[in-house]
Amino acid sequence: MNHLSPAELAAWLADAGRTPPLLLDVREPWEYQTCHIRDAVLMPMGSVPARQQELEPERPVVCICHHGARSMQVAAFLERAGFEQVHNLTGGVHGWALQVDPGMPTY
Numbered sequence: 001m002n003h004l005s006p007a008e009l010a011a012w013l014a015d016a017g018r019t020p021p022l023l024l025d026v027r028e029p030w031e032y033q034t035c036h037i038r039d040a041v042l043m044p045m046g047s048v049p050a051r052q053q054e055l056e057p058e059r060p061v062v063c064i065c066h067h068g069a070r071s072m073q074v075a076a077f078l079e080r081a082g083f084e085q086v087h088n089l090t091g092g093v094h095g096w097a098l099q100v101d102p103g104m105p106t107y
Contacts, residue, residue, distance in 0.1 A: 001088055010100045021060035025041065026063055026070050026074045027065050029044065031107070035105045048077060060087065063075040063078070
């Protein structure tokens with residue numbers, strides 16, 4: 001599993017020459033409604049095993065949660081399931097708000 005800082009993810013998203021990753025937000029719906037990174041897809045952690053077939057194994061995936069712990073567990077699960085381009089956003093959306101998007105609400 002690869003770990004990305006918020007700044008590294010922001011640079012990736014801004015690079016038109018790179019394949020855009022699927023931003024997989026594994027928090028709960030109320031958390032996602034509070035704040036989320038634009039274009040992130042909500043798939044709460046508990047639903048990932050039953051919904052993993054909705055994901056493209058060959059597409060890069062960046063797992064996102066509040067601080068990075070739940071997303072690291074989901075990233076490890078996806079790797080065990082055969083996904084090869086899995087990344088964890090260190091610091092989660094909280095880190096994103098502090099380092100990249102200071103206008104994003106925090107909780």
